[in-house]
Amino acid sequence: MTILTRRHALTLAASGALATPAIAQTKQAPGVTAKEILIGQTQPYSGPASSYAPIGKTEVAYVDFINEQGGINGRKLKLLSLDDGYSPPKTVEQTRKLVEEEGVAFIFQQLGTPCATATRKYLNQKKVPQIFIASGATQFGDRENFPWSMGWQISYQIEGRVYARYILTAKPNAKIGVLYQNDDSGKDFAKGFRDGLGDKASQIVAALSYEVTDTSVDSQILQLQTAGADAVFIATVPKFTAMALRKVRDLNWDPLYMIASVGSSVSSGLAPVGLDKAAGLITGAYMKDPSDPQWKDDAGYKDWLAFMNKYQPGGDLTDINNVYGYSAAQTLMPVLRQCGEDLSRENIMKQAANLDIQLPMFHNGIRFTTTATDFYGIKKLRLQRFNGKAWVPFGEPIGA
Numbered sequence: 001m002t003i004l005t006r007r008h009a010l011t012l013a014a015s016g017a018l019a020t021p022a023i024a025q026t027k028q029a030p031g032v033t034a035k036e037i038l039i040g041q042t043q044p045y046s047g048p049a050s051s052y053a054p055i056g057k058t059e060v061a062y063v064d065f066i067n068e069q070g071g072i073n074g075r076k077l078k079l080l081s082l083d084d085g086y087s088p089p090k091t092v093e094q095t096r097k098l099v100e101e102e103g104v105a106f107i108f109q110q111l112g113t114p115c116a117t118a119t120r121k122y123l124n125q126k127k128v129p130q131i132f133i134a135s136g137a138t139q140f141g142d143r144e145n146f147p148w149s150m151g152w153q154i155s156y157q158i159e160g161r162v163y164a165r166y167i168l169t170a171k172p173n174a175k176i177g178v179l180y181q182n183d184d185s186g187k188d189f190a191k192g193f194r195d196g197l198g199d200k201a202s203q204i205v206a207a208l209s210y211e212v213t214d215t216s217v218d219s220q221i222l223q224l225q226t227a228g229a230d231a232v233f234i235a236t237v238p239k240f241t242a243m244a245l246r247k248v249r250d251l252n253w254d255p256l257y258m259i260a261s262v263g264s265s266v267s268s269g270l271a272p273v274g275l276d277k278a279a280g281l282i283t284g285a286y287m288k289d290p291s292d293p294q295w296k297d298d299a300g301y302k303d304w305l306a307f308m309n310k311y312q313p314g315g316d317l318t319d320i321n322n323v324y325g326y327s328a329a330q331t332l333m334p335v336l337r338q339c340g341e342d343l344s345r346e347n348i349m350k351q352a353a354n355l356d357i358q359l360p361m362f363h364n365g366i367r368f369t370t371t372a373t374d375f376y377g378i379k380k381l382r383l384q385r386f387n388g389k390a391w392v393p394f395g396e397p398i399g400a
Contacts, residue, residue, distance in 0.1 A: 028344060030103040031102075037075050037077050037078070037336065039063075039104055039108050040099070040104035041109050042090075042094045042107075042111065043055065043081055045085075047086040048086055048213065049212070051237070051238040052321055054321040055322075055325040056325065058315070058325030058326050059108075060081050072337055079108070080098060082094040082097070086112055088114050091110070092119055092122070095110070095122065104128075105343065106129035106130070106131060106348055107119075107129065107130045107131070108131055109332075113135040114183050114184070116130065116135055116149070120146055123149065129352065131335070131348070131352045132151070132328055132377075134152060135185060136151060136185070137188050143372075143375045151377075152377060153378060154286055154379065154380070155192070156185055156189045156192060156235075156260070157192030157195065159381065160188070160190065160191065160193035160194075160196060161196030162383070163233055163282075164195075164196025164233075165196050166282070167258065171230070171231050174256060175230050175231065177225075177231070177233075177255070178235070179217065179234050179236065181236060182209035189260055193233055205224075206223055206227035217247065218243075218247045221247040229255055231255050231257075231258075233258045234258070234259045235259075235260040237263050241259055241263030242268070242272040245278060246277075249277045257282065258282045259281055264283040264320065265320050265321055266390070268321075275389060276388050279386055279387060281385070283384060283391065284381035284383055284384070285384050286366045287320060287323045288362070289320055289391040289393075290318055290320065291320075291389070293390065294392070300361050303360060304326055307326065327360075330359055331368055334357060335355070336348075354371070354372070355368055357369075363381075363393065366397050381398065
């Protein structure tokens with residue numbers, strides 16, 4: 001922690017040179033005062049995606065950590081994190097409240113493709129930055145049509161292509177079944193996967209969807225098995241990852257089994273079924289999984305663990321969502337530091353598109369980079385296999 005504190009102190013000292021009279025006259029964003037930056041977000045603290053709740057909680061805790069170090073460029077941060085239940089109409093309601101009633105400077109890490117999509121047009125019309133959306137949907141890199149919106153995760157299409165290529169290498173003649181969420185995120189995964197198969201896409205024997213309001217995916221899993229699939233790609237959020245895995249094992253079915261990273265949480269995606277039943281599953285990762293003991297002596301892991309013990313006591317130390325929130329919050333801090341005294345919404349968006357950082361809990365060789373012409377920050381991942389206790393990465397980082 002001391003390294004982070006010293007680095008922050010140096011940044012504070014350097015930032016003093018930025019406050020020239022000309023910059024001081026810049027029109028600041030709403031929510032920015034001489035002492036505070038007010039930030040808003042919506043998270044699924046309830047509802048079908050509530051397993052992601054640790055993300056928002058960790059981000060709020062990280063803001064507390066930064067404030068204890070003195071804040072950013074002399075200003076404390078305040079993050080208003082509201083529950084939307086993973087319901088787009090509720091997201092719209094809460095986002096309007098944040099912008100019009102609370103007067104936040106920008107929206108940070110709004111979680112979920114359907115939720116962020118529901119508010120994207122509104123926020124772009126208002127010219128409110130919607131930065132580092134907790135989604136890998138490709139639409140959140142559409143800087144030409146929605147220049148005020150930017151995603152954080154690796155593109156779901158890139159991820160889907162990586163899995164497809166792996167299946168073709170590991171099982172060239174596989175009969176493939178696909179299960180995906182019936183929204184833009186799931187369709188992105190399915191498209192990327194199909195694109196990755198190329199002229200082998202005809203090996204898909206069944207591709208089925210589910211709704212987040214469904215109480216079971218048993219029928220879809222049974223259909224995939226009946227279709228003769230001996231390899232599956234399950235692109236689901238954790239609740240449905242567990243549902244699908246339980247049914248597959250109940251059927252004593254043992255296909256080559258790949259799951260999307262968004263559903264790979266050990267605590268919420270695998271543990272409900274039994275970790276032994278998840279052995280052999282394959283997914284992709286750009287973050288170091290805290291359940292993997294290989295990281296116990298890693299400096300980035302040690303800092304994360306110290307943060308969790310102090311600011312999130314009682315938090316699940318095997319849950320990748322706590323790493324996700326920590327890393328996403330760390331991505332925001334250089335944006336605000338780079339803004340200096342110009343905290344206009346235009347400059348906040350400009351600096352979000354001006355990053356090249358190696359986050360401590362990212363795998364080596366996977367950087368977060370954005371430019372004015374590239375809003376996709378994460379472009380690579382590593383494949384990893386579950387050994388019955390933890391996700392173990394193999395191979396080098398790969399991209400599209």
